[in-house]
Amino acid sequence: MAKLGHEVVAVDVDHERIAVLAAGRAPFFEPGLPELLTESLATGRLSFTTEIQDVAGADVHFICVGTPQLEAEFAADMRFVDAAFEDLMPHLRPGSVVAGKSTVPVGTAERLAARLGEAAPGATLVWNPEFLREGFAVKDTLHPSRMVYGVPEGDDGARAIAILDEVYAATLADGTPLVVTDYATAQLVKVAANSFLATKISFINAMAELCEVTGADVKALADAIGHDDRIGRKFLNAGLGFGGGCLPKDIRAFMARAGELGADQTLTFLREVDSINTRRRVRMVTLAREELDGSLDDKRIAVLGASFKPNSDDVRDSPALDVASQLQLQGAVVTVTDPHALANAKAKNPLLTYVARTEEAVADADLVMLLTEWDEYVALDPRKLAGIVSGRRILDGRNALDRAKWRDAGWSYRALGRH
Ligand code: UGA
Secondary structure (H helix, E strand, C coil): CCCCCCCEEEECCCHHHHHHHHCCCCCCCCCCHHHHHHHHHHHCCEEEECCHHHHCCCCEEEECCCCCECCCCCCECCHHHHHHHHHHHHHCCCCCEEEECCCCCCCHHHHHHHHHHHHCCCCEEEECCCCCCCCCHHHHHHCCCCEEEECCCHHHHHHHHHHHHHHCHHHHHCCCCEEEECHHHHHHHHHHHHHHHHHHHHHHHHHHHHHHHHCCCHHHHHHHHHCCCCCCCCCCCCCCCCCCCCHHHHHHHHHHHHHHCCCCCCCHHHHHHHHHHHHHHHHHHHHHHHHCCCCCCCCEEEEECCCCCCCCCCCCCCHHHHHHHHHHHCCCEEEEECCCCHHHHHHHCCCCEECCCHHHHHCCCCEEEECCCCHHHHCCCHHHHHCCCCCCEEEECCCCCCHHHHHHCCCEEEECCEC
């Protein structure tokens, strides 16, 4: 927002995080973010605070807090959205616009708008979901694929549209498509998009299961069906499946919400999407056992990658970390490496062994497993690694390696959905 020319005050209850940001450091790994932060702080248009009253003078208030999955349920934990909203309300004035960015169960905006009507008359709520991907957050924010405004009917809605148009003037001038709609649709757009993406991944992973039993090749299959632009090749990469802080919890919260709305049958297919996805992790462990002659006991396994995807240090519901933990639980001696996610991985699973250098991780390994396709792992030279490992066995959990290159260098290569 500061880059787009606005004056921005960012508030959070996490003092440590605010201190880090105010010092110009990004609290997580995201390509391009440190540079953008430094640039924006230098303009004087961006400031950080833990004091909610510091936002009182703003015209537009974005609510961006997380909606993680509840501990023992599929539903989303709404405490952070509700708390942010309640804290903000005393500082609103007639004409203020509150824009919801958080991914929420449909119906939340309607509930919050009613609350706003009681506690801050004259302020207007809009729902303005975001679609950024981790690893591409800066690009996706400055050049989004589309913009969605969910607004109330009438004059309040028209005024809010005009204000958002001003906020996003530069983005809209770039030709970004804009969809103006009601609250319910705007909230659904976000979860529908993530559910579709998750379904696409699980579809190709289901095909991978069939490829495994028929001897077919899922990569060639994805290429061939992807040439049909009604299908498209994107998000058809078979492998360990999806993780992270969005897709898994969003499809679960969506199912939970559909149940609450009395439409429980509508989304039962997402249960299948979820189980195909988790099955891939189990299959990966089975493949490892097969490669190691039927037993994981005391076998040395090097795991390349801990984050849920490359270019992120996020380990929330990381398929890689999950598989590494399972292998260890089943008796293997596992060493995990990752270019940026080691600190987060260690905090999440302190029992695994972590090393910073790839060479150290694969030294004397009986099996090497690529579980997150960071560029530096994809570019590894199998000839060089051949001399350090104890057994030349590689499992490609992301169908990202050059199979021929590894086989030519004397490795046994296996992947999910390919022979
Ligand atoms: C996802 C959506 O892509 C964003 O549009 C959305 O804004 C975001 O969630 C959100 O809800 O905030 P993200 O979680 O950053 O973004 O990650 P994705 O790029 O969607 O990848 C999710 C997972 O799917 C990763 O574990 C990735 O490895 C896996 N994946 C992706 C595959 O297994 N195969 C593919 O072909 C693509």
